Amino acid sequence: MSQMAEQISEKRLHPFTLLYRLVVALPNAALPIIFVLYTGNTGEWAYIFISLFLGFFILPGILLNYFYFDYTITEQEVVIRSGILSKKERHIKIDRIQNVTITQNFLHKLMRIAKVQLETAGDATTEGNLDSVSIADSERIREIIRNHQHEKTSTEVSEDGVEKEDRPLEIEEENVIFSMSLWDTIRYGAVRFRPIVLVASAWIFSMVSQFNPNWTDELEVILESGYKDYIKQLDIFMLVIYAIAGVLLVLLLSWIIDILLTVNTYYKFKLVSERGKLMTSQGLFSSQKGAIPLKKLQMMVIKSNPITRKLNFYRLDLQTAGFGGGDGTKAKSETAIPFAKFTQVKEIINKIRNVELPETFTKVSPKTIRRAVVKYLLFSIPFGVGLYFAFDSFWVLLILIPIIGFGAFIRYQYRGYHVEDNQIIVKQGFWFQKISIIPIEKIQTLHKRSSYFQRRLGLATVEIDTAATVYGNDASIIDIDIDIATEIFDELNRLFIEDKNKRKVS
Amino acid sequence: MMQLNPDVKSVWTIYYIRRTLFFIVITLCLDYFALSEIPKWPFFIGFTPLVVFFIGLVTTIVMPRLKYKYWFFELRDDELYLKRGVLTKIDSTAPYCRIQHIDISQNVVERLFSLSRLVIYTAGTKGADLIIPGLPHYYAQELQNKLKEYTVEDAV
Structure with missing residues (x-):
C-alpha cells in the first residue's frame, strides 16, 4: 500500500462529467419545447425562447462549473473547491468522514464513471459530493481515505464494541456475510407480490387493452345502434370469462414485472462487513452501494408476508438514523438481507449485534382478541351489508363470525415482546409480520398510551420511539395489562438511564 | 408533578370554539348542498349544524377543564415526564440526554393570555x-434554561 500515491492534489472531475451533466440537464431545456409541440401551439414562441435561453445558460454553466471545481485529498483532510464568482472551499477532516459511498446510475455506467459521496456525521452541509470521477479514481479515493483513517483511528473504531478485533485490510474485503445467487433473486421476486406493482400492471394492462385500432369505429357503431341494444347483445358468460382472464393476466403480468424489477434491484446482492460498518452492493442496470454504520443502527426488523412465511423466507431491514443525525428526517431503512431462511437471518443478526432471538415471547393480554373482534366487526360492516344484499339472507352473515374470531386469535398469537438488558424485541403484525429489535441505548422517548376503550379493559400500549421510526415501522407493544405496561415503561426507562450512565463513566 | 397555568383553559376554550x-x-354547506x-331526508335543513353546535357547546365547556385537570409534567432526575389525556391517557418520558433542542413559541391566542408553549425536540421520529x-x-x-443544562450533544 505504501507504493500507492497517498495524495491527490487539485484534481478535476472526469471529463465525461460534462457529457453526463448535459444529458441530465437536457430535459429541463427541452420541456418547454415539448410543451409547444404537444399542444401544437406554435404561436407560443415565448416557450422556444425560454428553451433557447436555458440552453444558452446551461451549457456555459456546466463548462464553468467543471473548470472551477477541483478536489484535493491530503493526509488530514479532503478539500473541495468550487465556485466561479463566489469561491467555496469545503474542508472535510479525514477522520470525520464516516463513509465513502460510490454510486453509479445507468448513465454513469454507460460512461464508466461513478459518483463519490463523502458522508460525515454532521448534516448535509458538511458532506462532499464528487460527481463524477472515473471508476478507478473512485476506488482510489476510497482507498486513500480508508488508509489514512486506518492509520489514525484503528483504536478508536474498535471501541464501540461492535467489531472486536482489528482485522487486516485484505481480509475485510472478503468478509462477506451474506450474498444472493441469481436463482435466489428470482425466487425472491416471485414471492414479493408488492401491491404497488399490481396496481401498476393493472394500469399498463388497461392501457394496452384499449389499444384497438378500430376502437373509434366500434364506438360509433355502439352509439348509432343505441347502447341498450349493444348491452343486450353482449354475452354475459363470455364477459365473465373475459373478466377472469383479465384478472389472471394482470396477476401474471405483475408477477413477471415484480420478478424483473427485483432482479434489477437485487442482482448480485452482497452484504459485507467492514470496520464498524455493513456495506451492501446490488443492482443490474444501476449498481448501488449502501453503507450501514453500525453506530447509527437504531432498529433491526425481520419481516415476512404469508407466502414467504410458508416457504420459510424472511427479510432483514436495518434502520439507521441516517447520516444527518439530529433531526431524524433522514432516517432510512436499508435492507441487509432481502431473502433468507430464518436460521440464517438469526445467525446474521447475531453477528451484527450480539442478539439471540428468544424461543418464546411474552404474550400480550388475551383481551386484545376482544378488541380485535370489535375492530374487525366494524371494518366488515360494508362487507356484511354487501353479503346481506347479495344472498338476501341474514344467516349468511354468520360465516363472518368464525373468520373474524380466527383473525383476532391469530393476531393475538403472533403478538409478543421480550425485554432484555440490552434490547427490547417486539413481535407484531398480521399479514405482514415483523420482529423489531431495538437496542436500549437507542430509545429516544417512551410513551404509555391507553385509550378510553383500552382502559375499560385495563389495557395499555407502550410505544418505543427511536431516531429511525420510518413510517409504518414503529414498534409498539399493543394491549398489555396496564400494570405490566407501567412496569415495562419504568423498566425500559431504568435500563436506558443506567446504560447512559455506564457509558458516561467509561 | 406540576400543573399548567389555569389560564390555559381559556386558550383551549377559544380553540374549541374555533373548531366548533x-x-x-x-355541515351547513353539506346540509344545504348535499x-x-x-x-x-328525514331532517330539516340546519339539523346537522344544530347537532354539531350542541356537541361543540358541551365539549367547549367540559373539555378544557378536564384537559387541564389531567395535564401534569415533572422534571425528574434524569428525564422529563409528561402525563396527560382525557379520553386517551398518554404518559411520555424523554431522557434529558435525548433532548436536541428546546423552543419557546407563542401563537396569537396564547399571546392574549400571555402564555407560552415549550416545544422539546428529540431525535425521535x-x-x-x-x-x-x-x-x-x-x-x-x-x-428552557434548566433543560438546556442537561442537554448533551450526543450522536444518535
Missing part, C-alpha cells in the same frame, strides 16, 4: 416533539 365554528360551517338533495402548553413566558424560559 369550523365544523358548523362545513343532504337536502337526498329524497326522503414519532411524536418526536413533546409540547408543554400553557406556561407563563418567564417560567417557560426558566424551564
